Amino acid sequence: MSLTWRDLLDIFLVGVLLYSLYRILAGTRALNLVRGVLIYLATWFLASLLGLSTLSWILGNAATLGAFALIVVFQPELRGLLERLGRGQGALRPPPVALEMEELLLGLRRLAERRHGALLALERRTPLGEYAASGEVLDARLSARLLETLFYPGTPLHDGGAIVREGRLFAAGCVFPLSEVGMGLGTRHRAALGLSEVSDALVIVVSEETGAIRVAEGGRLSPPLSLEALRARLKEVVRDA
């Protein structure tokens, strides 16, 4: 049997598909799931190969049930995965968000200096309306003073995340989905990571404990960023209004 160009194309495309899946899943809870599923399939395959009929019968039947259970348990990840596949993971970069960047940076700097925890999502292609609905819709002009006021500890809206839509502070006090990955992190950081897993939003988080500013994007949380590094990162995403 000779190898035709179709076989080579087939192998190449499967390789690209597997690599893309790995890139999407790397660093997320779903990567462990894929590893688990591969181990399961390998055991099942070996059991059938060695003629261990009871074990392969059990594994075969459990697979059907397990597939449904996985869909239920990993619903947020699957949703995020389909979302990212739909967006083409960078091939179709979301258009830049129009935003008064210096106001945003000034607000973040002041929050960080005072160790006022903050969570702010910049909406891109994925609509964040369902999360905005869990908080208070403001649709106000974004300013440093508004950010400082919103995240001032003790105020009713300081709890939860804010959403910036088309350069305006659209909503505050919103509940974001919590990531299962950053179990060592506090809930504010897990909420930043969680939203970035299920959307293409760029989520900025200011730590109450350390004042460190980090950015979550595509299911990954950056190390603490200096204001200059943050400005450089935002310039790739934001178009000054």
Ligand SMILES: Nc1ncnc2c1ncn2[C@@H]1O[C@H](COP(=O)(O)OP(=O)(O)OP(=O)(O)O)[C@@H](O)[C@H]1O
């Ligand atoms: N699901 C959520 N969505 C949005 N915000 C949340 C969510 N869960 C918690 N928060 C926010 O996180 C705050 C609690 O932060 P916590 O101190 O546990 O986190 P942290 O990541 O350690 O932050 P920090 O380093 O700022 O202390 C809450 O007051 C609330 O504002």
